[in-house]
Amino acid sequence: xxxxxxxxxxxxxxxxxxxxxIPVLNILELGMITxxxxxxxxxxxxMIPTFAACPAIEVIKQQIRTAVEEDLHxxxxxxxxxxxxxxxxxxxxEAKEKLRNFRIAPPQILQGEVEMEMLEHTVCPHCGxxxxxxxxxxxxxxxxxxxxxxxxxxMFEQFKPLS
Numbered sequence: 001x002x003x004x005x006x007x008x009x010x011x012x013x014x015x016x017x018x019x020x021x022i023p024v025l026n027i028l029e030l031g032m033i034t035x036x037x038x039x040x041x042x043x044x045x046x047m048i049p050t051f052a053a054c055p056a057i058e059v060i061k062q063q064i065r066t067a068v069e070e071d072l073h074x075x076x077x078x079x080x081x082x083x084x085x086x087x088x089x090x091x092x093x094e095a096k097e098k099l100r101n102f103r104i105a106p107p108q109i110l111q112g113e114v115e116m117e118m119l120e121h122t123v124c125p126h127c128g129x130x131x132x133x134x135x136x137x138x139x140x141x142x143x144x145x146x147x148x149x150x151x152x153x154x155m156f157e158q159f160k161p162l163s
Contacts, residue, residue: 005072010036010043013071017063020056021141022159024098027060031090034081042074046081051143051162088161099159100125105147107161122158124149 014033019025027033027047035046045064049057061078068076088107091099096106103125120134122145129151136146137160144157 005038005043005074007036007038009072010038010045010068013068014045014064016067016071017060019050020059020063022099022102022104024102025095027064029092029095029098031086031092031095032060034084043068043072043076045076045078047078048081048084048086050086051141052085053142087163088159091159103156104144105156105158107159110161110163113163119145119158119160122147124152124154125156126154127152 011028011033014036015026015028017027019027019030030050032047032050033045034048035044037044045068047060047064049060057080061080064078065076068074087110089110091106099106105122105125119137121130122132122134123130124132124147127149129149131150132147133150134145135148135155139146139157143160143162145160146155147158148155
């Protein structure tokens with residue numbers, strides 16, 4: 001390995017890996033990385049999907065491998081960390097703001113179990129109104145719900161709160 005590779009360098013590479021379903025968010029903002037181990041001649045990265053049945057897991061693992069190997073020129077192993085379960089509180093404040101700007105309502109902060117009320121009372125990312133209703137708990141992906149805003153008349157998705 002040429003020179004010493006730092007964890008900071010690995011994280012800089014990881015920041016380039018965008019979520020394939022929400023391309024304005026990177027995997028660090030989503031809280032998907034649980035551990036980075038820089039070895040003498042390789043790097044091991046542990047990650048978690050945002051949803052247990054996420055169809056993009058293999059794509060994301062490959063994108064992680066490609067980004068880090070291209071930037072740092074060492075072999076990279078990506079492992080799905082089965083000791084940690086993703087929850088929506090792992091989203092960074094930057095991720096929540098980017099979701100709003102992308103017109104997806106971010107999830108509320110969870111303290112305990114997910115309640116139906118958390119889906120029903122969602123602020124519209126288009127106009128900021130709280131005068132919205134849950135149209136369907138099932139959106140375009142497993143991690144989203146569909147809402148309607150009575151004020152601006154826009155339909156929008158919400159990134160579901162998950163515990």
